[in-house]
Amino acid sequence: MKSLFIVCDGLGDRLTNGKTPLEAAKTPNMDLLAMNGITGIMDPVRAGIRPGSDTSHLSLFGYDPFKLYTGRGPFEAAGAGIKLKEGDIACRCNFASMRNGRITDRRAGREEEGLDQLSKAVEKIKIDGVKLIFKRCQGHRAVLVVRGKGLSPRITDTDPEETGVPPAKSKPIDGKKDSVKTADILNEFTRKTIEILSDHPVNSKRTGNGKPPANVVLCRGTGINPHLEPFKKKYGMKGVCICATTLIAGVCRAIGMDTLDVKGANGHTDSDIGAKAKAAIGALKKYDFVFLHIKGADEASHDGNFQAKREFIERIDREVIALVLEEVKDTTVILTADHSTPISIRQHSADPVPIAILGDVRTDSVKKFTERDCAKGGLGRICGINLMGIILDLGNDAELFGA
């Protein structure tokens, strides 16, 4: 049995004037899915845990983030297209501006002039005993991978997260040899970026043009690439990810899913989500498990924009769910979110998310796809880590435990 897994990032919410954005939105197609399926609420990671997008997706795919997650770095690096090995250390990087040894702008003015050239210079940095892989991403962002023996993610950031201070010294969080070694490497890397970038012609040109120099690279979110059993091996299903968010694509790549680019998909509220839906439906021909990630609702939530969130939800209903209901047959369809992002607090919360599953399910009496309606559904309150088991079981592909 094939599965189409639709995750609307940050969809869940709390009440604003007595309603959640999902309750306020007109969503006849989502409601039809709920009515003909089984519904419930889900804690993406665990009740009372505020999930990040990375930890929640790991959990939804059945990989225990409490055991496997150390930091965002490895998933950003995988999202940026770097093939990681088990034991690699990775962190997120920013090009930043310094003057007289102190950070003046953590993002180098978000000014991209010459960053490709500067990135090439940083890529040449070498440190004895390890291999460094540096890659520029969008804007002022980049990722750094350290490959070698005896590395540890238990170190602090070199990004001080404020201006007016020098780059922070990375320190081992525990006293272990591996952490001391890794912190030393990160500090040496930082020193070398300053050395190489300070007198770089690109920066002379930038300052000549009145732009802030990009004369240091700051690191944060260090994590170790864990051993993640490939999705195909774990579940016997060939999976593909349709997603415009680097971090989520990174999680999918880290578990060995294919990724599929869609023209016009950009992770914002003006993304061509209809095109993504078409691509997802098309991918069901070739893949057993199609994961469709839609970001916009989370963006509107972080902006605190109720109206934008409501309207984007209505777009998902019209442009994605309507098409799925019309065209997808003989497939388990799962509609849910990776976490709640309440408009009122503009950040992720631990409030459970609504979930509806269409397929060989025991239907319930819920008629609307909302947080509060689904709480009365036949699934009850489930945990994200168990979702893949439920999906496999509904497709009659789950292994028997025992005899």
Next chain:
Amino acid sequence: MKSLFIVCDGLGDRLTNGKTPLEAAKTPNMDLLAMNGITGIMDPVRAGIRPGSDTSHLSLFGYDPFKLYTGRGPFEAAGAGIKLKEGDIACRCNFASMRNGRITDRRAGREEEGLDQLSKAVEKIKIDGVKLIFKRCQGHRAVLVVRGKGLSPRITDTDPEETGVPPAKSKPIDGKKDSVKTADILNEFTRKTIEILSDHPVNSKRTGNGKPPANVVLCRGTGINPHLEPFKKKYGMKGVCICATTLIAGVCRAIGMDTLDVKGANGHTDSDIGAKAKAAIGALKKYDFVFLHIKGADEASHDGNFQAKREFIERIDREVIALVLEEVKDTTVILTADHSTPISIRQHSADPVPIAILGDVRTDSVKKFTERDCAKGGLGRICGINLMGIILDLGNDAELFGA
């Protein structure tokens, strides 16, 4: 407080023409139990896990199968009446037929002629350094227990599960010494069964009569007997099992429960379940915890027979539950299942099972004992491993955790 724990094997189901067999059945007594009790749904092992009957019963009795279960063998052996010791290795065996070194029938034609004599011959097999216990069970089936130091269940079967091939060589799954040793023992045992059985007069007689010889014993489902804290010590209750299924009786014996045989009880849909109910009610005089296992619904499910399942459920209602409601007082009564076995797929599924508890409970508004009604019940969605704690607590026999 005494407890009567009624498990209807494979009771849960999915929808066939919009209804589950339990919904289609007339069950006024089960409904009364639900109406006067508290209801819910339960994942016998964990949400999304397809339980076997052994793992699910371990879980329902509060023994974590993820930690304790290695294979079905030890529970079959205990069910066959062998008193196992911690660390014993046990597997299920078949008498099978071979010709020119290849298996021709994995069940020796299900022909029982002379099997008692052949079994006596196999019982005499000796292997240096370990004690072997072999016991014939129903039909062509038997169990083998290997007792000794440094044994491991991490080995493959000698039963190839197909004909036209030689008996499989047992191999260690990991490279460990104990696994290598245990695989060697199983291979030597297989060789010796061939040696002893090939020229045995019983087989000459069988082949003379045109029957397939039983000239090899094949092994599968190897498991190690774990340390299982006795039920009485764990819960302070004297427990008894009324059950006609060897495997389930084996689980009960392995945790030190008494078992009680009932005339006419046979584990099939024509079992005298009324006699079992009477025996269970009678046992409440002597025991604190009476476990009544009723198999038929699972059998009908594996046969894909909706009508038979519905009718058997109605028999449980009339012959068991009616009697319980009439005669059992001052007792916590629990009615549930060990797993779902949907008619449509004829195998165990991970769909949660309905549960109703009669006793000192907070009643809810559920009026029917069905999968979908109970999903709206006051218990919500619970996990099998927590059930014994709930039962003890409702009987005011649970220990305080903390102060």
